Amino acid sequence: MTMRHPVPASLDNPLYYQENMDVLVSWVMTHHGDLLTGPERTRLSEFAGLETGPRALLTRMVMRTGELFRADKLRYPELPVPESEALRVLVQAGWLDRAPELSLDDLFRLFTLAELRPVFADWLQQQGHPKTLGKAQMLDLLAESFSSPRALEDWLPGGGEASDVVQLQDMALFDRIRLMFFGNLRQSWTDFVLVELGVQQFESVPFTPASRAFQQRAEVDCYLQMHQCRERLDSGEPAVDVWPDVPAPVDNAWLTSRRDRLLLELGRQAERQGEPELALQVWGGSGHRDAWLKQLRLLERMKRYERAWAMACQRLASEPDDAEAQGLARVLKRLAKKVGAEQPDPVDNPLLNEFTLTVPKPDTGTVELAALQSLSTVDAPVFYVENTLINALFGLLCWPVIFRPLPGAFFHPFHVGPADLTREDFVTRRQPGFDERLRLLETGAYRQAILQTFRDKSGIANPFVLWPAVNEALLIHALDSIPPAHLNDLFLRLLDNLREHRSGFPDLIRFVPGAKAPEQRYEMIEVKGPGDRLQDHQIRWLQFFARRGIPASVCYVRWQGDGECP
Template identity: 55%
Template sequence: MATASDTLAPRGADLANPLYYLENMETVVGWVLAHHGDLLTPAERRRLDAFRVLPEPARALLTRLVMRTGELFRADKLAYPELPVADALACLADGGWLRTDPELALADLFRLYTLAELRQAFAPLLASLGLPRSLPKRELQARLSPEMSVPNPLKRWPGALPGPVVQLTDMALFERVRLMFFGNLRQGWADFVLVELGHQQYERVPFTPASRAFQCRDHVDRYLVLHQCREQLDAGVEPGAVWPQVPEASGNPWLDRRRDRLLLELGRLADRGGDRDLALRAYAASGHPEAHLKRLRLLERDGRIEDAWRLLATLPESDAGDDPSGQGEAEAEGLARLRRRLARKLNLPAPPPAPRPTIREWTLNLPGPTGPVEAAVARHLHRDDAPVAYVENCLIPGLFGLLCWPAVFEPLPGAFFHPFHAAPADLAWPDFVARRQAGFATCLARLRTDDYRTDILDTWDAKYGLANPFVAWSELSRPLLERALACIPAGHLEAMFRRLLQDVRGHRSGFPDLIRFRPADRSGSRYELIEVKGPGDRLQDHQRRWLVYFAHQGIPASVCYLRWHAPESAP
């Protein structure tokens, strides 16, 4: 099996190539064969090898069909100007890639044909059944279903429906390939095959057997079962029918996180449907951070206060996510409120809520309105010796992303599946930070040296333009970074970075809109973060949490409430 050292990273096709989608598909197939070939059966590898040597038009048409929805297609409706469709269809049929006379259920016909075509084909049958031809499509299908419940090839259906209909024979294999390339089945072929990848540059992350999320074929099979379970839930299948199908934990942390999320959703749907026993079992089996809170709330609603209190006693108390365990602030605050509520119900002393510092607020009256409130406040406050910049959620996350670049792109199992990742695949997972704890600790330790400014700017120069989930290149500039690094103390940066790491998904937003620099101020703070609120606007929860944190840490931040007043008229 190939490793990062003996294969070049593939490149996306140029959209100027009419068959760019085929070129991208060949990249996907080649990558999977090189890096996941051991997870395929010999028959599957032979089939993919056979795909790669098909005549180009046949490969291109097969790619087009794989990318479309479903497995059944009307041959008379296939039209691609760049392809000789008839010849390609014949080639694919000869090679067994297409079935030319598949069994079709009534529902298949109603997906493939128009209402006018169906009415004409079924006219005699409708007349014999005493049904009007004017029935809408859905009702027509419902009326015919009892009479036509057995699938048949197209030629055995009544009437003369246009044909032929062809069916893909290897869709399951291509779905497996898609899973091993993307690492999920949420992304479709269009997310890669139909896009121009050259407009974005990506970090080169080593891809080795040890960094693979799927270490054996069983892991792929388990993922497919989990995906099928989630599809059933999304389609409205009762949670009680899905529960027995959920596989046991595999011991693969990346895979088991997906199982935890499935169980969380199954428990939620069971609770909503009134099956509280199943909901409790699903929450108990899930390791998702939200499962504890949902299980406790359900016990409380059932009146099982003592059971809830005993379970709560097994959970650590935390100050809204003060560790990288994956428990977000919202969950931590929910647990704290629940702890106080249960204590009151049991006549036990309740822990007092943590004191909240005062958020500094001030009001600014300006003539207007004159455009966005943030821009108006920035213009008013700006001075040559105290410049103001609009930074919102770009500056602090950007500095973090540049300092912690090595940790963000650490090649851990389940983080990267192919060379076109704009972010680690596990970025939104609760244990994103915990898995990289040592790497982030090393990066943050640089803030306690004299070299961190140089490190950040050197990374800016070396990585400029490469996709990074924390760095918005178009919103940052080197002069802005230089000014921020000169004015913001390292201790303040570390405090903000550590809170960002407490909940990467939740804390990447909510930063104040503006930053005002005071480079010449040697007696007090050389910068201030300012959240701007216009008339009728108010702080959102995630913004308030950041401001409370800033106050705790002594980081200068305030809220400016802008009020417009009519400009004075000229005399």
Template identity: 55%
Template sequence: MPLASDQQTHIPGTADLDNPLYYLENFETVVRWVRRFHSDLLTADEIGKVDGLLSLDQPARALLARMVMRTGDLFRVEKFNYPEIGVPVNDAVSALATKGWIEDNPSVPLAELFRLFTLGELRTALANQISAAGLPATAAKGLLKDTLIPLHPDIAPVDLWLPDVSTQVIRLNHMALFDRLRLMFFGNLRQSWSDFVLVELGHQQYEQVPLSAESRAFDKRDDVDRYLVMHHCRERLDQGEAPETVWQDIPTANENAWLESRRGRLLFELGKLAERGGNTELALKAYRLSGHRESRLRQLRLLERLKQHHEAWKIAQAATDEPRFGAEERGLERILTRLAKKLGEALPQQSERPQLTAFTLELDNPDGHSVEWAAMQHLSEPDTPVAYVENTLINGLFGLLCWPALFEPLPGAFFHPFHTGPVDLYREDFVERRQALFDDCLGTLASDNYKTRIRDTWQGKQGIASPFVIWPILSEELLEMALTCIPAQHLERMFRRLLGNLREHRSGFPDLIRFRPDHNDPNRRYEMIEVKGPGDRLQDHQTRWLEFCVDHGIPVSVCYVRWTDR
């Protein structure tokens, strides 16, 4: 169903925390938004439930919202303390039970009782079971759990488990529907109902991006279903279920590139668990189907370990024609070199790499500071200040300069007001879809206009969430020193490399930056320094950034720190 043309006048917001029922208002914002703009992705039964929910009396809706926002679906009524709902809790419970939103006295496994009840209550209620298991009456809760749960695997109503405990336990029904509503609103299940509260409390601010008729996370119900299935598969793996059983429920491939990337990550994680558990056949199958950026290297290393050298050689050779990312390119070189020696093949030609400048410092560190901090303190001078910035400075300057491109309201990029950045940030066509916008932003580097744009964005967007700007670190002093000392040409070269692979290239920058604002050569008024402590070595993604900088005349070096033997 296309979104209504007046959607712009109904952008959801957060409730005022002075309202005691702020959480209900936030909860119903999600429910009403999905009901209005996503009803084509809901079944008639789900729409009926949503409409029934919204027609409940306010106290019942408030209690329902409270339960949805809490962990789990089982609750003790006597533990509820919500005077703001305006009626006795038992009245709201009865109203919800009448409409089928809760189940009274549900059948539960014994494990749930250990979550709901105190040790004292359980010792009294389970006295017979504790005695029959040969445990002392004073046994700790952990021991009781470990012993009794395997002995009593069946489920039973709470009043049968605990006949002498004065309690009322209820189960919230339809949690799957609430997860579905939350998923369709946020586009993921990481964000929770509390995100609204965080916004109102000032813990997070979001860029207000105009929403259009295409501003939805999902266009097909099947895509929502696939997401939920994969999410539950990942939960099962995280809870320790065998990868062999989870494998049976992983959906087959489909044409949705975003969901396929999620499926690839799921298969990659399943493959690692299968490999760890010794099921190498399943691991190889999962890696082959994954498409995850790291899966091919993992597959090749496993084939090497299994001495399937010919198969590994064939895959590695084919992969060199189209490496998935920079680190894979280096990894393939190493694997092909090892395989060539074992198979008697010609050694692959190694790519030429520039020489890196390096120096060594011997430092005293009686207070046990980090190696980066110690090097920064030693190198800093009044006329050559040093800052510990790692990945924050260049990414931050990029994020400030390219803010309009990053937050352009393209279809599929934003679909609610609580995004920290575009959801398609790491998709292959991200830059292509915004090429003209990025060209415009980077075009300002041809004059001093870029400095004005960066300063204006730093001032005007202060504190608003961005995938590239870490506000507490990017101070005005650091910003001004960077704009003074780093040439525009160097920024453009680094920004264009970033755009070549945002996921990979946003990390690996050197730890420190040393400013030399009075240097005669404008290209040498700063230097980026990667710091390595004893026993540490350069990682591939760090080496690639360092080599790129050397190739493009950007001043970088590697500082090796040795601790003074005291």
């Protein structure tokens, strides 16, 4: 069953954030209700049943950092009722605790130095400390003697209602539904609730039970457990203490990818904390594409050269992509000396086409613009495209595949693109679809497919299409000039590593419509100003172009009168 997409609120409504929160809660209840317990569903129904004022105030508090708030600091003039009335309703309904116990750290976060000094002045004086201490100094001195939490009235006797502190009671539930909506806990409530989503258009992706990333409540629990492990690492807890609490491998590709990333970070922390054996163990269990190279480099630092050499040779035989091969070649060259093996054959990198362009230094504008203006002619126009053109051609051709509703790809109707775009199995899960679209390059149907998609989808968010940088005239130039075989080569390399290969394209493209040979009807040009040099990912693209016969050059710009060589 395909489910109806919600409509985002407009910023014209001062309570638009509340409308968006209602959309989010309703979406989760509709699509993931079976993954919630009965009490959780009841609680969310009670949230939806609150009057607008209390519901809006509760939303504001959920969106903020932490669970403790001073009642006198909650000021939202757009509420239809006074804050005090909304607070009373929320306390009565059990959403807020009006008498939480506060630690010393909580107290110092909530109250000002002027409010705290009178409370601790006598104690500080008795201990021989001046009353004029700063907040951080005072907290350090008090920490040992005031380590037990206590009620606010015990901290601040006679503070009155003006200093009431309330505590949210259901943040675990709100975090759970935030996860089920976004598919991660990296995004905050403000990423949805405080955004005018109607400003951007999103592709309409069918959302069905089969396309959900979470099929069981245990999978949500697993994600939350992994998130807690990551938070513990980020807070400085030793990796050796976190490692036992990492969930075991799961039969869920999307969660496996998350676990692989967690293990990558846990291994990093273990190495930094002087636990190399743990780092090797953890990285050995991670399927992340960077884990093997980290193991290799650590083995090299530990002088386990034979093991590192065997691992490197095994990896080389698996045909790594060019970025991995570049790093691997450097390691193998060092290891060969250590194990007495022959140096690996050097990579036969082709020579790059290069030329120098001397132009007047402009008062304004970039070096790329200066080169474009100098190189462009009526018969051979030049356009500044950098990473936008080839990505757009790919995104338009493969649009149906990119937005295929596979499990873990889309969690809500407001995705710019699939959530698994940079995951290792993004392409393999869609391989038949990509193969089908790339076959259009062989039949000639690709041209109409790209232009029709451009017209039908104009303005709709796509991670490969930057709409302000793409227009139909530019696309027609490209389709008239770039042979389909070249497009096929470019798209296949993109698919080889979408995370790395979406960048590094040359700055300019020159079209030469009058050229007789199809492969001479365009040229990509990387521009480098005085003192600038090619980056590794740019070099890899340029070497790929040279191997595949794709016309590309490096243009070294010199300013007239400078006398500086590139």
